Amino acid sequence: MKTSSKIFTALILIFLFAPIVILLVFSFNASKSLSVMSGGSLYWYRELFRDAETLGAVRNTLVLAISAALISTVMGTAAAVGIHRLRSKAVRLGYEQVTNIPMTNPDIITGISLMLMFVFVGRLFGASTSLNFWTMLIAHITFCLPYVILQVLPKLQQMDNSLSEAAMDLGCTPMQAFFRVEIPEIMPGVVTGLIMAFTLSLDDFVISYFTSGNGFETLPIRIYNMTKKTVTPKMYALSTIIFFTILALLIMSNLIDTSAPGVEKPLRRERTASQKKRLRVAGAIGGVLAAGMIAVMIIGAPDHPVLNVYNWGEYISDGSEDSFNTIRGFEQWYKENYGSEVEVNYTTFASNEDMYSKISSGAVSYDVIIPSDYMIARMREEGMLLPLNFDNIPNYENIGENFRGLYYDPDDEYTVPYTYSFVGVIWDAERVDEEDTGDWDLMWNEKYKGDILQFNNSRDAFATAQYKLGLDVNDTDPESWRRALEELKRQQPLVKSYVMDEIYNMMESGEAAVASYYAGDYFTMLDAEADNVDLRFYVPERTNYFIDAMCIPSCCQQKELAEAFINYMLEEEPAIANAEYICYGCPNRVVYESEEYAEDMGEEAMEILYPNLDVFAENFNRFAYRNLDAATLSLVNSLWEELKIN
Amino acid sequence: MKKEHNALRAVQRAVLAPYGVWALLFIVVPLLFVAYYAFTDSNFAFTTDNITRFFTAKSQVSTDAGGTREVYTYLLIFWRSLKLAIISTVICLLMGYPTAYILSRASERVQKILITLIMIPMWMNFLIRTYAWMTILQDTGILNRLLAAVGLGPVHVIGTETAVVIGMVYDYFPYMILPIYSVMAKLDMKLVEAAKDLGCNGWNVMRRVIFPLSLPGVISGVTMVLIPSISTFYISQKLGNGKFYLIGDAIEGQYVANNLHFAAAIAFILMIVLLVCMALMQRYANRKAVA
Numbered sequence: 001m002k003t004s005s006k007i008f009t010a011l012i013l014i015f016l017f018a019p020i021v022i023l024l025v026f027s028f029n030a031s032k033s034l035s036v037m038s039g040g041s042l043y044w045y046r047e048l049f050r051d052a053e054t055l056g057a058v059r060n061t062l063v064l065a066i067s068a069a070l071i072s073t074v075m076g077t078a079a080a081v082g083i084h085r086l087r088s089k090a091v092r093l094g095y096e097q098v099t100n101i102p103m104t105n106p107d108i109i110t111g112i113s114l115m116l117m118f119v120f121v122g123r124l125f126g127a128s129t130s131l132n133f134w135t136m137l138i139a140h141i142t143f144c145l146p147y148v149i150l151q152v153l154p155k156l157q158q159m160d161n162s163l164s165e166a167a168m169d170l171g172c173t174p175m176q177a178f179f180r181v182e183i184p185e186i187m188p189g190v191v192t193g194l195i196m197a198f199t200l201s202l203d204d205f206v207i208s209y210f211t212s213g214n215g216f217e218t219l220p221i222r223i224y225n226m227t228k229k230t231v232t233p234k235m236y237a238l239s240t241i242i243f244f245t246i247l248a249l250l251i252m253s254n255l256i257d258t259s260a261p262g263v264e265k266p267l268r269r270e271r272t273a274s275q276k277k278r279l280r281v282a283g284a285i286g287g288v289l290a291a292g293m294i295a296v297m298i299i300g301a302p303d304h305p306v307l308n309v310y311n312w313g314e315y316i317s318d319g320s321e322d323s324f325n326t327i328r329g330f331e332q333w334y335k336e337n338y339g340s341e342v343e344v345n346y347t348t349f350a351s352n353e354d355m356y357s358k359i360s361s362g363a364v365s366y367d368v369i370i371p372s373d374y375m376i377a378r379m380r381e382e383g384m385l386l387p388l389n390f391d392n393i394p395n396y397e398n399i400g401e402n403f404r405g406l407y408y409d410p411d412d413e414y415t416v417p418y419t420y421s422f423v424g425v426i427w428d429a430e431r432v433d434e435e436d437t438g439d440w441d442l443m444w445n446e447k448y449k450g451d452i453l454q455f456n457n458s459r460d461a462f463a464t465a466q467y468k469l470g471l472d473v474n475d476t477d478p479e480s481w482r483r484a485l486e487e488l489k490r491q492q493p494l495v496k497s498y499v500m501d502e503i504y505n506m507m508e509s510g511e512a513a514v515a516s517y518y519a520g521d522y523f524t525m526l527d528a529e530a531d532n533v534d535l536r537f538y539v540p541e542r543t544n545y546f547i548d549a550m551c552i553p554s555c556c557q558q559k560e561l562a563e564a565f566i567n568y569m570l571e572e573e574p575a576i577a578n579a580e581y582i583c584y585g586c587p588n589r590v591v592y593e594s595e596e597y598a599e600d601m602g603e604e605a606m607e608i609l610y611p612n613l614d615v616f617a618e619n620f621n622r623f624a625y626r627n628l629d630a631a632t633l634s635l636v637n638s639l640w641e642e643l644k645i646n
Numbered sequence: 647m648k649k650e651h652n653a654l655r656a657v658q659r660a661v662l663a664p665y666g667v668w669a670l671l672f673i674v675v676p677l678l679f680v681a682y683y684a685f686t687d688s689n690f691a692f693t694t695d696n697i698t699r700f701f702t703a704k705s706q707v708s709t710d711a712g713g714t715r716e717v718y719t720y721l722l723i724f725w726r727s728l729k730l731a732i733i734s735t736v737i738c739l740l741m742g743y744p745t746a747y748i749l750s751r752a753s754e755r756v757q758k759i760l761i762t763l764i765m766i767p768m769w770m771n772f773l774i775r776t777y778a779w780m781t782i783l784q785d786t787g788i789l790n791r792l793l794a795a796v797g798l799g800p801v802h803v804i805g806t807e808t809a810v811v812i813g814m815v816y817d818y819f820p821y822m823i824l825p826i827y828s829v830m831a832k833l834d835m836k837l838v839e840a841a842k843d844l845g846c847n848g849w850n851v852m853r854r855v856i857f858p859l860s861l862p863g864v865i866s867g868v869t870m871v872l873i874p875s876i877s878t879f880y881i882s883q884k885l886g887n888g889k890f891y892l893i894g895d896a897i898e899g900q901y902v903a904n905n906l907h908f909a910a911a912i913a914f915i916l917m918i919v920l921l922v923c924m925a926l927m928q929r930y931a932n933r934k935a936v937a
Contacts, residue, residue: 005748009760012745015816016767019778022788023770026781035781075665082662085655095662098669101677104869104924106877108894109913112901113676116683116910142672145665165651174654199765203772205880210901223773224880231777239774246769250762353902360904456888489708497805498888502780511786637903638719642705644891645722 076148131213805887
């Protein structure tokens with residue numbers, strides 16, 4: 001290689017590996033931050049191995065990728081052979097064009113098109129859920145197939161037909177001729193196709209996003225749903241492990257066999273006996289593995305009941321960071337109290353709207369969901385919730401009086417409050433003058449141009465402007481929303497970024513100085529702030545108060561079990577663990593009256609989260625979001641787009 | 647004996663059947679559903695409102711001069727997505743073509759190692775890789791700290807067009823290299839030597855011999871980068887500081903707002919435009935190949 005070539009290649013490799021190095025380094029971070037390195041530790045690796053949900057998602061991702069890769073390789077190879085032997089030019093062209101479609105269509109269209117079809121067909125047959133492992137598998141096979149076919153087809157075209165014909169003339173049966181002569185010829189293409197299919201399936205996010213359903217969460221989906229909370233170095237630790245596993249596998253395969261797939265060498269027709277044996281063994285292992293995995297998916301459905309729980313990402317104490325594992329805790333508690341096994345299938349969503357879309361389309365079915373107030377009101381109005389049988393939820397008496405009879409469920413029939421919080425302003429005392437703080441004006445202050453973070457979701461962003469202007473956040477008058485939009489447009493030049501989970505890194509590292517976010521999340525940032533950052537928090541007089549509550553949707557299959565789960569969540573141990581993990585306010589008396597809890601949270605947190613609970617109900621009913629009618633929702637959506645294209 | 651040949655070929659044609667059924671059910675029919683949703687309202691009654699809305703919806707945007715100006719919302723979003731996707735594709739091509747060329751000329755051992763190295767990042771999760779770029783490109787990020795250490799900077803990258811383009815180039819770069827490389831690796835070097843013997847200089851060999859021969863690889867590389875970058879929504883959200891609203895964001899936004907019919911309409915229009923683009927490109931390639 002020439003020196004200039006070497007330099008060029010080196011630069012390309014630096015570009016490709018820069019982010020990989022970053023995530024290797026930060027996976028050893030002692031703190032939770034992804035931007036401030038505060039000493040090395042193996043903490044996040046320990047965490048990762050305790051996180052059953054994430055490991056489950058890894059397992060799901062692998063099951064899906066291996067099944068999709070193997071099935072699409074077999075079907076795709078057969079298809080390529082068939083296409084190659086087609087006699088009619090027109091039919092052949094037709095097949096090639098159709099095969100091209102998933103490759104020339106953006107992922108998002110493939111994903112949406114399959115989702116629309118699955119949901120439509122599911123509804124037609126009255127299925128309780130239309131999206132599940134199988135729909136995802138179908139989607140993955142579909143987008144992998146063309147890549148396999150396009151790898152195999154050229155090999156077939158290069159192949160000399162007279163070889164297999166000669167074999168048959170010499171006494172081979174057609175099947176022998178195919179498997180002994182033709183298959184080895186096209187093998188390099190098949191292997192490359194298999195690897196490509198596996199890689200594409202493993203890394204796919206967009207198509208999975210639209211076709212994922214009940215209880216089958218892959219890693220990319222899980223990471224995406226962490227957007228309300230934060231992505232921790234745990235995910236970097238996982239990537240690091242994946243990286244070294246692949247590296248080890250590659251090095252090993254290179255040591256064993258020096259012939260790489262795809263790179264053809266002349267005169268390699270003669271495989272040694274040991275090579276052949278190895279290929280056969282590898283093939284057998286792969287086949288058994290895939291068959292086993294699929295068998296597990298089919299018959300692996302446990303004989304004991306499964307409870308499907310749908311919650312926000314990172315919104316339950318899951319055993320990480322030495323916390324109590326609520327989900328496993330429930331399974332154990334249920335066995336002790338009811339004497340039978342139960343399994344919780346826990347999945348996450350990224351927003352109320354995301355959850356609503358999935359449930360209302362019939363794509364998924366859950367037994368317990370934890371949406372926010374305004375979404376509960378909407379679902380109740382649309383008959384999507386079941387009234388609870390409070391005889392099965394004796395612990396309901398633990399819920400404070402102030403959290404009962406609120407607008408979304410005035411007669412306390414459908415909900416059990418889980419958490420509450422409010423939106424406040426986080427500011428960096430190193431860069432912001434204290435006299436500028438106190439109300440919403442700080443978010444519009446020219447002095448802090450380029451240091452302000454605004455919500456990247458329409459309802460919360462509009463609300464900051466509406467509270468500032470003294471408008472009603474639930475107004476149905478378009479003029480009122482337009483005024484809020486003008487205020488947001490006025491703020492736009494000052495805004496550094498519209499954020500959700502990115503806020504953590506940006507505030508912790510001093511990348512920004514002013515942001516509005518949910519009260520409890522401020523404490524998470526406080527724990528990870530850099531040395532030159534001094535975060536503070538205040539709650540403007542007019543701001544959003546919200547409650548997330550446990551409900552049972554009408555698609556529920558196990559109502560009594562769901563009620564047992566809700567009851568358990570109100571017990572002292574899980575309730576305190578959840579409250580400490582989530583850091584939001586807890587409406588459960590056994591939590592906020594517990595001295596141990598108050599001590600763990602610290603004085604500042606208790607003051608902020610539990611101001612004067614007597615006025616909570618009043619503030620809540622006055623400032624909380626209500627469900628907007630369809631016309632207003634559509635308007636807000638258009639206005640948001642108008643803001644974002646500026 | 648001839649009978650056996652025919653038997654084999656007939657069986658081989660028969661194994662095409664499962665794929666034929668699959669392709670019909672899961673490739674063709676879903677696209678019909680996109681069209682069906684695009685042309686119906688929420689009660690599944692026929693309407694062209696969704697399509698009309700795409701072409702006529704207007705918004706006020708502020709101009710540099712401080713005034714405001716009326717624009718077509720979705721046409722503007724579409725144009726911006728197309729622009730960023732084209733820039734990313736061109737950069738990928740400018741970086742990928744020489745890489746593929748160098749790769750195809752290296753020794754077999756080096757080729758294998760380099761291909762592996764290029765593939766490895768694709769095995770790490772796409773969302774996580776994008777997240778890592780945030781850490782690098784932030785104003786207080788790794789890049790600026792490195793620059794400050796050598797007395798340069800700071801540069802403001804995150805939240806700009808540059809950051810979004812970097813993200814796209816990074817994520818889709820391997821898709822450009824691999825097809826070009828696979829064509830170049832098979833290139834008949836005798837043709838290059840012949841051209842040189844006949845008096846072609848290096849540049850002319852590249853322009854008149856190597857490039858035209860590698861065109862199929864270039865076309866498929868361009869397709870494989872352009873298509874995903876035009877419809878991405880995660881990269882623009884994370885590296886664009888939430889300030890870039892691209893066509894993928896619009897589709898996802900409508901999906902999350904439970905507005906499936908309008909989401910389908912945007913997807914439908916995007917699909918038609920891309921089909922036309924691909925057809926034109928294929929035609930150009932064919933004409934080049936004939937010439």
